[in-house]
Amino acid sequence: MKLLKTIAASVSITLASVTSVLAAPIEIKFSHVVAENTPKGKMATKFKELVEQRLSGKVVVKVFPNAQLFGDDKVLEAMLLGDVQLAAPALSKIKKYNKQVQVFDLPFLFDDMAAIDRFQQGPEGKKLLKSLEKRGLVGLGYLHNGFKQLSASSPLKVPGDAKGKKFRIMASDVLVEQFRAVSANPVKKPFAEVFTLLQTKAIDGQENTWSNMYSKKFYEVQPYITESNHGVLDYVVLSSKEFWLSLPADIRPTVEKALQEAIVYGNQVALAKDQEDKQAIIASKRSQVVTLTPEERQQWVDAMKPVWKKFEVELGKDLIQAAISANQGK
Template structure:
């Protein structure tokens, strides 16, 4: 009798069918997968340049990567305040923040350049410096500390406000001013005999309203959107410093993005920042005029001789921080004033 030698063979057609089914199932899982949540936290109102920039970024990402990512924006310190948002970023509790440049002091001393009083003549000079090789180099100054700088966002030039007119440096003597956590800004107020008080941005209105502090420094946009002008009788148009932000993420999150997605995130952010900067320039004039029209706060304009007194009183702060910032950086910033 002939012994049977038949064996089981899987037809090629069956293999092809199984492969097709597997592909369909994989596609189905992708279709029904939850989009990745991206949290963007900031401390100002939605109607500010930063607030509008963040909303534009959300719009672009959800438009260009539909179903893959959803960007949730948390304004007005809803999620984190300006004293803990960077720690939250490094813990991946939030993926994007845009702190004022002063907030990076503990990660790099180089960015203190933007806090030096009377360094930049106007926002055009600030922009020229930021787009220069020196300015772009500063975006990478915190890579070793886990932070990736993605772009500069403008707010505007800073003005002094107080419960009394600040016409000359001596008028600030003995007064308490809220400042961000910045050694340079603290030294700026020390130079005129004032008392710098480091407090979160979200507390400023209440501190002014209750007279726990006498004054503060801020841009027209922030002063208007946060209604500081309603609880300050005088604003000095000093244009003594710049308040800008840097949009940052963590190395961990940024490197974790696929290269093609990372490129879309960067281009979307560049576009959103360009919009934010355009709005900042427009709002600077609009909000200044709105404050004047409100008649809630009196505008103090500095005559050239009075302004020179402020400059002479505060400019020595530059030398105090020159070693930390770098003379080459300060020279590059000054050069941006003359182009």
């Protein structure tokens, strides 16, 4: 009898332990490299709020901004190892998983954000997201930041003004050629190091969106910003296929719906902050915004557009044409 009671107690403890483990909330770590007040930062916060409202006690979202956990160069490896569950790296950062995403780096390819939306939501954009699955990643959507501008230690009006200057870039072969096309020297460095590199004059300039330049205070150490709108800086929201498919059937649809709503919200923030942060930089009087005439801008287009041809084989002529067609709403 005593033995039976001991066995019963042991079974009870084991069942209680199993129940406790099963009841433990699913943890989603969302790692990104920018500040919390950027479009991506606000999107991540919105996702956390929506998930924890709708799945209280079942899912916990922990957001790690400013590369607190991983930089964009390491986050995907960490994701595949299960150390982080969500990330939104710049599209340039996933080229080793599919080189065709570098189409977004081609200079002066898209006329406006509406064209980018049409391309991303069209068959070619969806195909790029789907292609990541064979590498163990799930592409869950595109997130906007905005068009890139050029900042520098001296005014950039025409391509010749960039000659010999060192510009920080993301790790993209397309961006290397973009700056070489204007006889500048591209330097691949992590985003987290840019302010210090500019402050110490280790580099002469960089390319980025208004919100990134404002939130990271690049304008405080760069006396000139040329409004070039020469390229797009967008992100792709990713999870590992292993984690995403492991989410219970009664959990995943709610998480995905919250994520899609957060992305829509983030994109709305991006459009608004683009102009708000530009005006804040102008109001600071720390950096002079250089406005190009149509003729001056065309010189930059003419200088950089040959980069398209260099990557035509690698990216695919049809893919580039699809992006061009998006400008006409086709």
